[in-house]
Amino acid sequence: MSKFNLKSIKEEFKAKGIFYTTNELALLIKSFVDIEIEEVYDPTCGDGSLLSVFDDNVKKYGQEINDHQLKIAEERLINFNGFCGDTLKNPFFTDKKFKCIVGNPPFSIAWEQPILNGFFTDERFKDVPALPPKSKADYAFILHILHYLAEDGIAVVLNFPGILYRGNSEGQIRRWIVEKNYIEKVIRIPGKQFVDTTIETCLIVFRKNKSTTDIEFINSENGKSYTASFEEVKSNDFVLSVSAFVVDEKEEIKHNPIELQENARKGMIKKIKADIEIDKMICELEGYNFKEYLDEIQTLVRSYYHA
Secondary structure, three states, X not given: OOOOOHHHHHHHHHOOOOOOOOHHHHHHHHHOOOOOOOEEEEOOOOOOOOHHHOOOOOEEEEEEOOHHHHHHHHHHOOOEEXXXXXXXXXXXXXXXXXXXXEEOOOOOOOOOXXXXXXXXXXXXXXXXXXXXXXXXXXXXXXXXXXXXEEEEEEEEEEEOHHHHOOOHHHHHHHHHHHHOOOEEEEEEEOOOOOOOOOOOEEEEEEEXXXXXXXXXXXXXXXXXXXXXXXXXXXXXXXXXXXXXXXXXXXXXXXXXXXXXXXXXXHHHHHHHHHHHHHHHHHHHHHOOOHHHHHHHHHHHHHHHHHO
């Protein structure tokens, strides 16, 4: 029995965008690993939930910023090599490339960009067209994973859906990853899969040695899927939301264009609200002025009344 209070630890991290993976979801993530592996790496391993679903004979590697969580992982996992530290600031296992990587990195947390005198100083980010924004480290974790992924390897990563459609630097990075042909599948995961939250999430399957440039989009709620060509993804401005490609045929027939537009607007408002909620959480954690942020949004909205 672990001497650490898991409930109190979960409450502490819930406010920081860190959510715990149920065994069912961990098994779902593992199900996309379709190659034989001897090692598996989780760059934000927490208490070892994801790594625990892999066989005992598979060597497990993990890094975790919280020492209590790492100790729990060490207690529960067999054949485990763990390191305590900030994965983005102080990555460990730098001499290795992994054939299998799984991850559930914290959603949209702030991070410190590795820039000195206007130049990227970290080899994990030196080839990308832009750095992830300071307020959202989602793509920083993804780029870390891609750097550690072997050329014949596979990575399955759980993320907040905002990374599939947000623009600016994240849009540039997303386009770069698609053009490098690293994304094999995007899977929509409905809410209530986490113990601590009901928010919707997504899985992205990365593979560097893909045989085609297609991307498969899957809605795990109803089992529907669609395989899109690179040209289709490009024509969609590299937005990778599953809903943009997987359409329920019954709903498509049922709704007229006006209804579809209304639903699209509702979806956009929902996405904006989710982004604001994430930024509110970050402002509270980091002491930023959230009211000033809201004022800027209100000013932007008012500008369209006169457009």
